[in-house]
Amino acid sequence: MKYKRILLKLSGEALMGNRQYGIDPERLAEYAQDIKTITDKGVQVAIVIGGGNIFRGVAGASNGMDRVQGDHMGMLATVINGLALQSALEDAQIPTRLQTAIKINEVAEPFIRRKAMRHLEKGRVVIFGGGTGNPYFTTDSAAVLRAIEIEADVILKGTRVDGIYNTDPEKDSSAIKFNSISFDDVLKKGLKVMDTTAFTLSQENNLPIIVFDMNKPGNLLKVVSGEAIGTEVNI
Secondary structure, three states: OOOOEEEEEEOHHHHHOOOOOOOOHHHHHHHHHHHHHHHOOOOEEEEEEOOOOOOOHHHHHHOOOOHHHHHHHHHHHHHHHHHHHHHHHHHOOOOEEEEEOOOOOOOOEEOOHHHHHHHHHOOOEEEEEOOOOOOOOOHHHHHHHHHHHOOOOEEEEEEOOOOEEOOOOOOOOOOOEEOEEEHHHHHHHOOOOOOHHHHHHHHHOOOOEEEEEOOOOOHHHHHHHOOOOOEEEEO
16 A cells, blocks of 8 residues: 555545435445455544535525524534445444534534544544534545644545546546646645645645546545556645
């Protein structure tokens, strides 16, 4: 395996499968099996998951809701998704811990860096819920922050497209895919990989990002093995 410890970033929308909202158990089971293929090979896996399939704070704010209140609702949505993913992983016989940035002691452990790293060393998958615990920060920012804290080798951003393109490949059939691209070029071209705060934090800490299609079974193993799947953003 090319990477020993990874941070896998999943969007909340990815859990919807073909549904309009909510969580698709079949999609969860597929993800759990993909994750099992790499944990069985000794890869340490941490996961940050979004909440957009349940609630998105920015959307709530655009409809007149207080932004801080909306973001707190979004944080709780990520905890719901974390619990669902934890259940699917444990059904696949993968030991799992859910840690949250906001205290919900009856549901999950609070985030403690040393404890998270110890779980990873013991072969447990650690899911980080609740974002950063702060409004106005996205789960992309949470993913980069946690990856740096646990000393991950790479951030793997699992999406429904197979990499980074110069335009939206779902809208433009002539879109050109980048196999690899530098942080500076992403910023110069105005490409949307992560929000600016998260992306800059990753760049400053020399933490590579790989964007790939998580919905194709086997892709996660290929990425962790070092195959040229998706697009790598690096220095």
